[in-house]
Amino acid sequence: MIELLSKKIADFIIAQNVDEADNRDVLIYGNTLVISDLVSIIVILIIGLIFDRLICSIIFFLSFAIMREQSGGYHARTHIGCNLVLGINTALVMTAVRFFGNNLRVAWGLLIISAALGLTSFMLFAPREHENKKLEQYSKDALKKRSIIVWLIVSVVQIVLLLCGHTEYAVSVGLSMVSVSIALLV
Numbered sequence: 001m002i003e004l005l006s007k008k009i010a011d012f013i014i015a016q017n018v019d020e021a022d023n024r025d026v027l028i029y030g031n032t033l034v035i036s037d038l039v040s041i042i043v044i045l046i047i048g049l050i051f052d053r054l055i056c057s058i059i060f061f062l063s064f065a066i067m068r069e070q071s072g073g074y075h076a077r078t079h080i081g082c083n084l085v086l087g088i089n090t091a092l093v094m095t096a097v098r099f100f101g102n103n104l105r106v107a108w109g110l111l112i113i114s115a116a117l118g119l120t121s122f123m124l125f126a127p128r129e130h131e132n133k134k135l136e137q138y139s140k141d142a143l144k145k146r147s148i149i150v151w152l153i154v155s156v157v158q159i160v161l162l163l164c165g166h167t168e169y170a171v172s173v174g175l176s177m178v179s180v181s182i183a184l185l186v
Helices: 002-016 018-050 054-071 079-100 104-125 137-163 167-185
Strands: none
Touching: 002 018, 002 079, 018 054, 018 079, 054 079, 054 104, 054 137, 054 167, 079 104, 079 167, 104 137, 104 167, 137 167
């Protein structure tokens, strides 16, 4: 469905500007990425609203996306599959936030677990390349360093959130790190 919509948008753009006809494949690809990202954002927002944890779902998604950008990991075969996995993952995280998000002991325990799991998985497995996106060795080395730096920044953010009393937000960040670590292992 996303691909069909992307093609229709590309054809509309070409109809408005015939000079873009040579760029049809590029237009379709770009449209597909934008539409897929919009669907992902809508899924995150809807789940956040359903669980009455809109800010937590946004925080989860942002930290998840930032870490995944550097580390790689599991990729679904289709955009629908990707959004389904993202939706299930977000719903599970929001369920955990709802039940454990205000428990300071759980939040500190999650910090320790997520930081250790994140560092271990990032050091051992990041970056995980995708069959459609092969990486050169120098790219792998640079991405590994960046993923560990991002891990450090996310861990510090999690600590600051805990120290400021925002345990639900800290739990959202911690569970994003756990989710990325699992994506690296799958």
